[in-house]
Amino acid sequence: MLPYAPPIDEIDFLLRRVLDFDGQMAALPRFSDINSDLAVDILTEGGKFCSEVLEPLNAVGDKHGCSLKDGSVATPPGMADAYRAFAAAGWTTVSADVEYGGQGLSRVIQILLDEMLSSANLSFGLFAGLTRGAVEAIEHHGTEPLKAAYLPKMISGEWTGAMALTEAGAGTDLGLLTAKAVSQGDGTFAITGTKIFISSGDHDFGGNVVHLVLARLPDAPKGVKGISLFLVPKFLLNSDGGCGERNSFGVASLEHKMGIHAQPTCMMTYEGATGWLLGEPGRGLNAMFTMMNAERLFVGIQGLGIAEIAGQKARAYAEERLQGRSSDGALAPVAIVEHPDVRRMLLEGKSFTVAGRALAMWVALQMDIATSHPEKTTRDLANGYVELLTPVVKAAYTDMGFETAVTAQQIFGGHGYIVDWGMEQYVRDARITQIYEGTNGVQAMDLVTRKLIANGGAGARGFYALVRADLTAAASIETTAALADKLAPALEKLEALTQKINHLSGNLAYITGYSTDILRLFSHVALGWMWVRIAAQAMPNDAAWDGQPETAKFFMDRMLPKAAVLADIVDAALADSALEAAA
Template identity: 45%
Template sequence: MPHYTAPTKDMQFVLHDVLQVSEQSTPGYADLDRDFTSAILEEAGKVSVEVLAPLNPVGDEEGCHLENGVVRTPKGFKAAYDQMVEGGWLGLDADPEYGGQGMPFVLGSAVGEMFTASNMAFNMYQGLTHGAYSAIHEHGSDQQKATYLPKMIEGTWTGTMNLTEPHCGTDLGLIRTKAEPQDDGTYKISGQKIWISAGEHDLSDNIIHLVLAKIPGGPDGVKGISLFIVPKFMVKEDGSLGERNSLSCGGLEKKMGIHGNATCVMNYDGATGFLIGEMHKGMRAMFTMMNEARIGVGLQGYAQGVVAYQNALAFAQDRLQGRAVTGTEAPDKPADPIIVHPDVRRNLMDQKSFIEGARAFALWAATLIDKAKRDEDKAADDLVSLLTPIVKGFLTDKGFETTVLAQQTLGGSGFTKEWGLEQFVRDSRITMIYEGTNGVQSLDLVGRKLPMNGGQTFMGFFELIKGFIKENEANEDLNKAFLEPLKKASKDLQAAGMYFMQNGMQNPNNALSGSYDFMHLFGQVCMGYVWSMMAKASYTALENGTSDTEFHETKIATGKYYMARQLPVTGTHLARIESGADTVMALDAANF
């Protein structure tokens, strides 16, 4: 039986020692003192460990079942969801005007990591609701906000996003779902959507679907797409539920993982829908959900690595196999625990250094989102826009890799259901695919985000790195182990950007064939940056005579491992990028 431990101590370190949230000027951050965040995180950790984690293997084993048009979630999910509603967790960072608690996004992200690590499939129900809430909150009318948001924040109603159709995924300009205007200002929505997470279930009283569709006579392609609110049950003027809308779940997908979440085929048969935002501007509204979802998926990716590492570590400390090559470590036992062996140590250090760096990266990005929204800081908004495909693509690629490494730590036991590692591998695999495959994320990064603002945002990132290095280069320990590797890696990133500028215009394939390596190169530099920040915080704590010497020495040692063993891969990514497109595009399609 797998276990989960809430990493609240490390979260507190990142929030307060590294990011120093309570000292930032972002509105609402002054309230985030250690005692306050500790209370929230400890309670969320308790829910994760005691309620959600025990249901994770249950959801995987039982899955969801479609019975007479209603999806039945796994045993225990409804009671757990009711407990989440009662605790107010769904409205943690939602607008107080509609019943939310108004907490900063960064705190919601830290809580979200624990909910996701303990039970990813379960957390998706509320995660999709939060995305739908955000789209309505930003683009809906006052009446729509008043009608839907309080119940969604409360959790008695949930939400979805309906994009994909059987014939199109990424190329949404090809969608066929239609929205026929009616005399009363509503629309009749007809079409089929697939792969709709939480599209039908028994957890909430109503499900508010956000559906992309085309109004007849509109522009071709994505310019003709509009977004509609299509509730499962119609809502009366007094807020009570009326008749069932003309929509249904046509089937459940049989999936590799996340069995506890209902992935539905949704049929819309003239269902009543309400236009949200402007006509033919649906993509802009949907991207409010998509961008938030992509940050959330990046969090999912590393969170599965967190719980996988915890179980791999426990196994390595307990499993007896062979003797240490430098001499017996456990003379009272028939063999030494496998953690004494260098290759097992390497495996575990790869996992540990990634998940701790990923946590700092994700929470740093969350502070940028808060700064952009709460402070209306355009520079922060641009920077997080640049980083979003990296958070999604890099953290999910490496998060999946981490779950596989954790599974490998267990040897044959990792391949069996009893230990739970194979579920973490299967569940994490989807993060590399949905909300835009990671290949699409890399194309978005190079094709849209890199040249954004004439490249000024990209150059601003380097100024951030340079400023940090210059500010701390007098610290000899930090400079040698962290800043020098960071400087080298950032130069590799600059060289890659320069290559795209010099060669991408002449032959776009030169840029696009290197986009995936660029996404990972950029991600590595971001990890090097946050590891340098963490090391600085721990060196400072040690200099100030901290009572927790072991924690900070361990943090520095883990960071040194990352900088020495992981960060140098930026040179490999650069070499691949600079090799151009010739070898990538050499074969005719028929010769594959």
């Protein structure tokens, strides 16, 4: 099997021609010295680390898993050394604030690095991704002393972070959590309780592990309004800022999981552990969602990364595996890539990964604009796009990532079911992405009951206007006219459904049963939009565009028609909901 090949040529094409990355960065003072050349150079080196260091550890980590002995977690062979090398090379600092030792690079670069990490070694990538989420929460809600004490070492990779939210009786419904926090009279709080499913809860990399823990103060009301967020480090700090006395919490057990075996998923027990309040009392969910929104985009990118690597392996296998006869009746066996149904399976994956990468990069660019553009109206507009598309990227990408992994496994036939080829690991690893950081059903409900109706649907209408403008321009271009003609009806159906949802905004309980269909419909339109934008930048004899016209046409002919079916299903459901409301 060929090693993982980071998709640098596609990234280069998307940066320069589809996203106008250089022009967009030039408009943002914070990023004005960043351009496509720099981004490609950084990602080329990051890709080498992923391919040469991390992918060889993927099967090793899956086989050995993590272990717990005397309360200490041991990660699989090579994992700790790889993480220290990763940190030493500066990969933990890419998008972090320069004030605390970060490089302050574009989110676009960060998301593309995250994709490559997810392709090469999903379990490994979680350590850095969760730490980055914790850093962002501390940066936004921590006091200046807390930020000074923790952010530099977390950003450098010397220390890591974890989110301790879930309890056995409180998963998605965090209002049910029971962990307690009691003031100790000196600005600290004693945290007591048990948390489950804590990714990166502990490890053997050295340094501190900084937990962000949701808990209730004694006088807190029931429900989500009574939850506060606390910073609880594994080690309390010495006067010099280094690791001192062990805090009073630990790993009670490690979960035995379907996949991501190299990632320590812990049950944590806090026994009066010392913690510091992050943000305001009772506003823990507000502080938590600073990291959760970024983490949900990160998880969506994990789905994209799995789809990319699974598709690469499947294509390489299909080009080498001889089986069956060609359609012209020749007796000699042919590579299975010659069989139409195998090509269909490969194109299903490719039609997602190329357009999915483009859309993820566009969302990341909106994140940059939302934090750095000099005009507030532009920042607010970009932030609205990010909020609208966050549940779409998380849910659609992880669903499609899992589906692509299963389809790629199918191409291997019986060999796909055998451990030696690695395909079954991609299927097992991808499955968790549809569940954690908010299940995909929850993401779909968020889109329908919050994002599509926010501000009377203004954000959705603004996004649709962007798509329509590109379709209008594409209609006059020979290479894109047919693509635009096929996407336009799907956009119209999505717009009409969005209007109906807004009219029923006070009676959406019924329609939530169809929210997954609505999210998938939205994702098909968004991915189709990216295919139109990609095709509009195609040039004759362009190596980066080689093979893509077939994929773009395949998406419009074979994938997009599903949008019409979804729209009809949801339209009928909305009509029933309207009848119920009238009754």
